[in-house]
Amino acid sequence: MARNPLHLLGLWVLIIAIAVFALFPFYYAVITSFKSGSQIFRIDYLPVAFDWDNYINVMTQGSFARNLLNSVLVSAVTVAISLLLAVTAAYALARVRFRGRAVLLFTILSVSMFPQMAVLAGLFEMIRAMGLYNTPFALIFSYMIFTLPFTVWVLTTFMRDLPVELEEAAIVDGAKPWQIIFKVFMPLMWPALVTTGLLAFIAAWNEFLFALTFVSNDSQRTVPVAIALLSGASEQEIPWGPIMAASVIVTVPLIVLVLIFQRKIVAGLTAGAVKG
Numbered sequence: 471m472a473r474n475p476l477h478l479l480g481l482w483v484l485i486i487a488i489a490v491f492a493l494f495p496f497y498y499a500v501i502t503s504f505k506s507g508s509q510i511f512r513i514d515y516l517p518v519a520f521d522w523d524n525y526i527n528v529m530t531q532g533s534f535a536r537n538l539l540n541s542v543l544v545s546a547v548t549v550a551i552s553l554l555l556a557v558t559a560a561y562a563l564a565r566v567r568f569r570g571r572a573v574l575l576f577t578i579l580s581v582s583m584f585p586q587m588a589v590l591a592g593l594f595e596m597i598r599a600m601g602l603y604n605t606p607f608a609l610i611f612s613y614m615i616f617t618l619p620f621t622v623w624v625l626t627t628f629m630r631d632l633p634v635e636l637e638e639a640a641i642v643d644g645a646k647p648w649q650i651i652f653k654v655f656m657p658l659m660w661p662a663l664v665t666t667g668l669l670a671f672i673a674a675w676n677e678f679l680f681a682l683t684f685v686s687n688d689s690q691r692t693v694p695v696a697i698a699l700l701s702g703a704s705e706q707e708i709p710w711g712p713i714m715a716a717s718v719i720v721t722v723p724l725i726v727l728v729l730i731f732q733r734k735i736v737a738g739l740t741a742g743a744v745k746g
Contacts, residue, residue: 505518506521552617575626609685632659678695
């Protein structure tokens with residue numbers, strides 16, 4: 471059956487409109503990052519110059535380069551710990567029958583529903599009591615509040631769809647629970663692990679409130695806070711060029727990760743959608 475040309479045209483118009491709406495802010499940030507002086511306040515929709523001074527100043531002045539490494543370290547460690555705990559928890563919640571399993575799973579999901587501001591005061595007291603204030607461990611500990619429930623929920627749903635015959639065959643061969651998790655299920659769960667891990671990494675990478683509250687030393691800050699502190703006393707003194715350059719530097723690693731793992735992401739998002 472031939473498609474109506476008007477329907478096809480309308481579909482492409484809609485796709486282009488959504489793409490422009492989604493990509494234009496980042497595109498405008500990129501072209502603004504190459505401006506300096508009074509050029510910042512001139513509206514240009516096409517690049518007029520490529521001045522790299524903003525990027526050089528951001529990376530060489532202050533502690534932004536150190537803040538960038540802090541974000542990489544904190545986000546990577548947070549995701550690694552969350553995935554390790556989530557895989558083991560997902561195995562127990564999806565494969566082991568025990569009373570209260572559904573209530574426990576709902577409780578884990580409910581933890582992520584609380585706004586950050588609601589748990590900020592209590593979490594601050596815990597971090598200070600453990601002596602973690604103003605250290606990367608404070609951010610890793612606090613970020614797991616929202617990364618761990620998400621990864622546990624998604625991986626539990628994914629693990630439920632894995633064939634039970636694989637587990638039964640492994641048990642017959644004498645495999646222990648740890649061997650079943652890491653040697654039988656893990657190779658099949660890579661799409662789900664990549665998808666949940668990347669989404670958790672993005673959430674940790676962009677987190678601002680906890681990073682602002684639990685770290686006060688410039689050398690220990692993460693990039694969202696570092697960018698927020700690149701401001702002057704008035705609107706005329708705000709360094710928009712360096713801010714845009716820093717924003718682009720922070721966004722590019724996420725784009726690269728998505729492009730590298732895009733096939734795994736698609737496979738993880740569509741896993742279990744079709745059964746037969």
